[in-house]
Amino acid sequence: MAGTDEVQELADRALEVFERWKGSRQALSRKNLCDMLDCNDRVLRDALRELRVRGYLIVADPAGGYRFARYGEEVYGYVSTLTSRIQSLREVCEAMTTAAQRKFGPRREQLNLL
Secondary structure, three states: OOOHHHHHHHHHHHHHHHHHHOOOOOOEOHHHHHHHHOOOHHHHHHHHHHHHHOOOOEEEOOOOOEEEOOOHHHHHHHHHHHHHHHHHHHHHHHHHHHHHHHHHOOOOOOOOOO
16 A cells, blocks of 8 residues: 555545536546545555545446445445455465465464564
């Protein structure tokens, strides 16, 4: 994740853009947001995460881009996609951990030298 101060500042600027765009039928594409905010894709995604954690209901539009949710079902649908991704990532983590244990043995805790 990018530096916390950088993400916080970008999140605040992105929020201003979303507030101005509120009510539009069209979502803001990631490329347009990056261009408007003069940032790269990774930092933008971190800023969007920050805004969502703050409680702003920014959803990924099915047609592409990002916008404020207009209805609860949009939020619940977006959360459902996140939950599915979490489950998929959990499966990968479990499979890789099992394979690593078979190949390298159980994980050893690192020594805390501080």
